Amino acid sequence: MKVKHASALELTKTLVKEDSTWIQLHSKIENRTIDIGDDRDVFIPIQALDTIEEQTDDMNQTSYTPLLIAASKGIVEIVDNMIEVYPQGIEHTSSNEQNILHVAISHRKKEIFQRMKKMKTIMTYRLASRIDKKGYTILHHVADTKNYDGGHQPGPAFQLQEELKWFKRVQNIIPSHYVMHRDIEEHMTADELFKKTHSDLLEKAQKWIKETSQSCSAVAVLIATVVFAAAYTVPGGNDNTGHPVFLHSPFFLFFTIMDVLSLASSLTSVVMFLSILSSPFEYENFRISLPRKLTLGFTLLFFSVTTTMLSFAATILLIIHFKKTTWTTTVIYTAAFLPVSVFALMQFPLYKAFSSTLRGLNKKILKTVLPQKFTPRYLLTTIERKACMPFPRKKQ
Structure with a gap:
């Protein structure tokens, strides 16, 4: 498996250099030309141009470019290699005007989301503030369950908790006024859409947690x-x-x-x-x-x-x-x-679901017992700041 993984990485690096799908194709029907991204215009008859546009629309409705496919599948290595070779490709959008952040959030790929979040503030803001053709913000894509496969938690209550935490995490990176934004089709905010699409999961979670608590x-x-x-x-x-x-x-x-x-x-x-x-x-x-x-x-x-x-x-x-x-x-x-x-x-799967809750609980207890460890240094007094400093090492 290690050999296959190493070979796949080498193949990925080779294919990324030859990939040009991230380039935006802009058709110029009036001039019967297509801009292929390298300062060259190719003449194409109007009938062939119509056929190409129809095929391109059909393909974009059912699939993404390799960068967006890798983001939807959570393949971190391909995403990293493509962004390293073509940094400008990170702003590539699909036919529905969805960027890599929309796709990663819609498919619940936390690794891709964390990488986009760690980028420069301006780039993260630009990706997070994009709205697709349906009027969906990235927060609407959390609420949309079209690409949601049920998650990895064992019970409905923990599945709903995972979705609520995902909603809160994404909400922290969007502009504050986007919370009130409504989509084009159903005219709902992200919060209203979330409650509508997760109503069945809420009923299952309520029933499950009641029965579990009673037993x-x-x-x-x-x-x-x-x-x-x-x-x-x-x-x-x-x-x-x-x-x-x-x-x-x-x-x-x-x-x-x-x-x-x-x-x-x-x-x-x-x-x-x-x-x-x-x-x-x-x-x-x-x-x-x-x-x-x-x-x-x-x-x-x-x-x-x-x-x-x-x-x-x-x-x-x-x-x-x-x-x-x-x-x-x-x-x-x-x-x-x-x-x-x-x-x-x-009950091991249930204990695995408890792990995140236990970590949060332990952190809260430690924050109460050792407040200095979790308090920013600029809020500490001079004495407290010195107490938190490590001992200086002796010079060799």
Whole structure:
């Protein structure tokens, strides 16, 4: 695969040098000529010119030039090579007057979008302020689901969150007054078009998150009931004074800690799931609030399952009085971690969806705990600025 990738890159570099599709073709019907971009005019009969124009229109309606095709597919290497060889080609537009930023945003290609965003401010502004023939801004292309394939998130709620974040990210680079711009066909703003095209996804997300919260809360209540009962029926029973028989055993301490953690985490997860069920299910809630609550609730539920199985293992070890050399150790540990492992593997796609929410939550916590790390240097006092400076290195 590495050899194929390297060969494809070499072929790309060769083909890019020979490519001229980015050049704008301007027909001059009155003079029966076509400007091919290199200061030469080619004479063509009027019948042939009409045929060429019809074929060109048909081709442009169904496909893009190689640069726009690469942007629509997210092939970063081709885009980088073409822009490096022909920098002026970045402003090339299709027959619908869509530039590379329109195409990348419409097809949800974040890598291409980030590269265009990192360019010079003037170039990014020019690309972002372009409006195509349908009256679509780049924000309208986020709302348009024609090229949307469903994303890579496992549930409708996280798919809607991904779309809302994409809408917000694109909105940050367009001129502020473009938010009120209406397209030509439906006379809608980008926000109105987004709500119209994503209404089905919103209904699916509402149903999915309700059912998930109800199911998870039922499991969390069941775990809380089990560990609460286990706290009053300690392993080994009590002696004549009412104290646990294995009170001074390290495994009993481990059992107690795991039981308390399991009870606390399961009840907290129940609270999180109930808060989800009582929340409004609007578009704005699916961007941050609801996915964050679901992430916390599901993480606490998984933690409660883990601590419950660990407390079960500690109970078995206390009862059988095993020795370190016996085979029972391996069997007990395997039995304890098997349900947790299966649960984690089955829910791995959902955990992957939680990763972005967890990163945002961790960043917010660190911003609260360590505000100096996330505060711009020009807002810090002199003392704070010196405290943030690294230690000077000693000269060799």
